[in-house]
Amino acid sequence: MRRTADVVVVGGGVIGCAVARELARRGARTIVVERGEVGAEATRAAAGMVAPQAESSGPGPLLRLGIASRERYAAWTEALAAESGVDVEYRTDGIVYAALTAADVRVLAARARWQRAAGLRVERLASTTSASPRRSSWRHGGRASRCWSGRRSRRSARGAAR
Numbered sequence: 001m002r003r004t005a006d007v008v009v010v011g012g013g014v015i016g017c018a019v020a021r022e023l024a025r026r027g028a029r030t031i032v033v034e035r036g037e038v039g040a041e042a043t044r045a046a047a048g049m050v051a052p053q054a055e056s057s058g059p060g061p062l063l064r065l066g067i068a069s070r071e072r073y074a075a076w077t078e079a080l081a082a083e084s085g086v087d088v089e090y091r092t093d094g095i096v097y098a099a100l101t102a103a104d105v106r107v108l109a110a111r112a113r114w115q116r117a118a119g120l121r122v123e124r125l126a127s128t129t130s131a132s133p134r135r136s137s138w139r140h141g142g143r144a145s146r147c148w149s150g151r152r153s154r155r156s157a158r159g160a161a162r
């Protein structure tokens with residue numbers, strides 16, 4: 001049988017699947033060609049963080065793109081869940097950095113400064129605040145002296161690809 005399509009997407013990772021979904025939504029007959037298993041390569045290995053604040057070393061176009069993408073992520077995952085019934089486990093409860101040394105504290109303080117100046121949310125947490133399970137989990141071997149939390153978005157990339 002001969003199959004035709006308007007667009008052939010090569011690679012069934014999270015990116016290929018997301019592109020194919022969007023194309024199909026817009027009316028293009030789309031085929032995904034995957035040499036192995038859908039979502040089994042880098043998509044499966046990903047830690048699942050949508051973390052432009054964590055992965056930027058300073059303000060700029062890449063950070064703006066990442067933040068803009070993050071702002072659209074909740075709606076995207078909700079649409080995926082509605083269409084597929086698969087919960088991609090998206091959460092927005094922040095990323096924690098544990099500062100174990102004075103040098104770590106300086107690095108994180110500098111990061112907090114430029115992120116706040118860029119209008120991003122960064123929170124400093126004292127090491128003594130271990131009342132909640134979330135906070136205690138931020139400690140590293142009981143030695144963490146300071147922590148900062150930027151907004152994190154977490155998802156299962158494999159779930160998104162499914």
Ligand SMILES: Cc1cc2nc3c(=O)[nH]c(=O)nc-3n(C[C@H](O)[C@H](O)[C@H](O)COP(=O)(O)OP(=O)(O)OC[C@H]3O[C@@H](n4cnc5c(N)ncnc54)[C@H](O)[C@@H]3O)c2cc1C
Nearest residue numbers: 011012013014015016034035041042043045046047048049
């Ligand atoms: C250890 C690790 C941790 C990561 N953690 C994060 C994280 O926390 N947050 C984050 O955002 N990103 C993270 N990433 C990056 C993220 O996993 C990738 O950016 C993302 O999965 C890329 O998706 P992709 O669809 O482009 O690639 P892939 O998931 O690798 O998909 C590409 C697909 O193309 C297929 N393919 C390749 N060549 C062909 C061919 N010729 N014909 C047919 N099929 C082909 C492959 O089999 C594969 O399935 C992490 C990556 C790694 C390795």
